[in-house]
Amino acid sequence: xxxxxxxxxxxxxxxxxxxxxxxxxxxxxxxxxxxxxxxxxxxxxxxxxxxxxxxxxxxxxxxxxxxxxxxxxxxxxxxxxxxxxxxxxxxxxxxxxxxxxxxxxxxxxxxxxxxxxxxxxxxxxxxxxxxxxxxxxxxxxxxxxxxxxxxxxxxxxxxxxxxxxxxxxxxxxxxxxxxxxxxxxxxxxxxxxxxxxxxxxxxxxxxxxxxxxxxxxxxxxxxxxxxxxxxxxxxxxxxxxxxxxxxxxxxxxxxxxxxxxxxxxxxxxxxxxxxxxxxxxxxxxxxxxxxxxxxxxxxxxxxxxxxxxxxxxxxxxxxxxxxxxxxxxxxxxxxxxxxxxxxxxxxxxxxxxxxxxxxx
Numbered sequence: 092x093x094x095x096x097x098x099x100x101x102x103x104x105x106x107x108x109x110x111x112x113x114x115x116x117x118x119x120x121x122x123x124x125x126x127x128x129x130x131x132x133x134x135x136x137x138x139x140x141x142x143x144x145x146x147x148x149x150x151x152x153x154x155x156x157x158x159x160x161x162x163x164x165x166x167x168x169x170x171x172x173x174x175x176x177x178x179x180x181x182x183x184x185x186x187x188x189x190x191x192x193x194x195x196x197x198x199x200x201x202x203x204x205x206x207x208x209x210x211x212x213x214x215x216x217x218x219x220x221x222x223x224x225x226x227x228x229x230x231x232x233x234x235x236x237x238x239x240x241x242x243x244x245x246x247x248x249x250x251x252x253x254x255x256x257x258x259x260x261x262x263x264x265x266x267x268x269x270x271x272x273x274x275x276x277x278x279x280x281x282x283x284x285x286x287x288x289x290x291x292x293x294x295x296x297x298x299x300x301x302x303x304x305x306x307x308x309x310x311x312x313x314x315x316x317x318x319x320x321x322x323x324x325x326x327x328x329x330x331x332x333x334x335x336x337x338x339x340x341x342x343x344x345x346x347x348x349x350x351x352x353x354x355x356x357x358x359x360x361x362x363x364x365x366x367x368x369x370x371x372x373x374x375x376x377x378x379x380x381x382x383x384x385x386x387x388x389x390x391x392x393x394x395x396x397x398x399x400x401x402x403x404x405x406x407x408x409x410x411x412x413x414x415x416x417x418x419x420x421x422x423x424x425x426x427x428x429x430x431x432x433x434x435x436x437x438x439x440x441x442x443x444x445x446x447x448x449x450x451x
Contacts, residue, residue, distance in 0.1 A: 098262050100215035101330060102203040103237045103245035104222065106182070107254035109199035110139035110175055114168045116231050126166045130155030134426070135344060138170055142254060154389070175199075178230060185225050189218060192330045200249075202242050204330035216259045223257065240265060243326035246278045265324040270297040277321070284311070296322050339375060340383075341365040342429025348387045350424040352416060359412050362430050367405035370432065376401035377432035380408060382415040385427035394418055401436050408432065 106112070110128040115121045121141075127149055129138035137158050140149040147162035159165050179198040186193045192204035203222075205215050212218050219236040226234050233255035237248025244260050251258040260268045274293055275285045291310060293299050299307075300322045307315030320326065341362050349355050359382075370376060380402075381395040394415040402408060412430055 098240040099204060100206045101239060101242055101245045102205055102215055102219045102222070103242065103249040104186070104201055104203065104219070105235050105237075105249045105253070106199040106226075107233045107235055108139060108141050108145075109232070110170060111141035111144070111168075112232050113175055113178060114171075115141060117174070121166065121168070124166055125149065125162050125164055126168050127155070127158050128168050128170050130158060131167050132156065132159040132165075134346070178232070181230055182226060182234075185222060185229065189222060192332055194330045194332060202245065202330045216257070219257050219259075223255075240324070241326040242328050242330065243278060243321050244268070244324070247272065247276060250276075269322050269324065270295065270300060272296045274299060277318075279317070284314075287311075338381075338431050338433035338435065339366065339369050339373065339377070340429055340431035341369060342383060342427060342431075344385075344427045345425075348424035348426050349428075350421070352421070355416060355425060355428060356413060358428055359416070359430065360409060362428060363405045363409045363412065366408060366430050366432065367403065370403040375435050375437055376403035377435040378402070379432065379434040380411045380415070381431045381433065382412050383427070383429035383431065384421070384425055386421075386423040387426050388423060389426075390423075392422075397434060403432070 111126055114126060114128060115124075123143060124141070125144035125147060126141045127137045127139070127144055130136050132155055135155045137149065137151055137153055137155060139151055140158070144158075144162055144165055147165075149158045149162050149165060155167065175198050179195075183193065183195065183201070186201060186203055189210060190203050190205050190208045194202040196202070205212075205218050208218060210218065210221075215238045219238050223234045223236055226232060235249050235253045235255060236257040237245040237251065237260070238257065239245045239248055239260040240262050244265055248258040248260050273295055274280060274288050277296070277299075280288070287310070288294070288299070291302075293302065299318060302319075304316060304319045307319050309315070311318060343358065343362055345358070349358065378399070378401055379395055379397040381393050384392045384394070386392070396411055396415060398411070408430065
């Protein structure tokens with residue numbers, strides 16, 4: 092069991108429907124309308140949806156076909172990642188005026204440790220309000236925030252008063268806040284784990300807290316101690332201004348499904364080139380090559396191989412990927428292929444900001 096450390100003041104800032112909001116900001120004709128960034132009514136996957144679209148059940152990671160079925164008036168917009176990165180950098184610049192302890196999770200969210208801050212303001216809640224107001228005034232977008240004593244609670248709290256709101260969970264409120272929380276709202280508890288907890292009679296934080304450490308470790312392995320601690324308000328993970336990348340990847344969703352390995356190799360060659368560029372940009376190499384395959388029925392498969400040495404060269408990567416491709420027969424036509432390199436040489440020497448990947 093972890094020990095509780097002195098209270099910190101952590102803010103989790105989460106932009107509201109970031110990609111969709113940027114598109115509506117840049118194109119006034121889209122404002123107030125249901126839009127989806129990424130995908131199309133015929134294929135592809137939605138990366139982000141405006142709040143107007145979310146009312147119809149349109150959300151990230153669902154197919155464009157289903158999104159259009161849920162919302163016939165839905166407008167699909169092609170993503171512009173360079174624009175999103177540009178705005179994200181402006182937002183990060185605002186964060187850094189308050190503290191150097193900024194940990195980006197993606198382009199649209201970050202943790203800030205303001206226990207000691209550049210403004211000398213002891214109120215994290217007032218700082219969060221000021222940061223959100225500045226983002227709106229200087230950039231034109233709204234953000235929500237969660238404020239608490241650790242990253243776990245701050246992350247959950249930021250979702251409470253969305254959009255354009257914030258919630259503070261004070262030190263003496265943390266345990267009661269978590270006890271009342273539905274287990275599906277716990278950050279890090281996905282659908283599969285939620286169902287397993289339901290089967291064990293765990294529906295809320297209070298019921299989770301009633302379980303012993305031994306019980307949770309028996310049913311959830313190493314994650315059991317994590318659940319045991321966080322429900323008691325113990326989460327000692329620090330806000331780190333640099334995050335070590337775990338993998339580098341490149342992938343592509345095709346307009347027409349592929350059924351021939353020959354065509355797949357042609358596409359994988361292009362993907363390997365893109366991956367090599369990313370590896371060289373960050374000066375990293377890796378030992379584990381993974382081939383990602385998504386079939387036409389949306390089922391997914393990965394095939395991996397770990398080498399005794401680090402590689403970053405496109406030709407070597409492609410050689411291993413071909414080997415993985417021919418490892419077994421394809422079970423169906425393929426709509427997406429991806430290559431990732433993990434087990435990187437980044438543990439001691441290289442830090443990069445983690446970026447989200449989306450399938451389109």
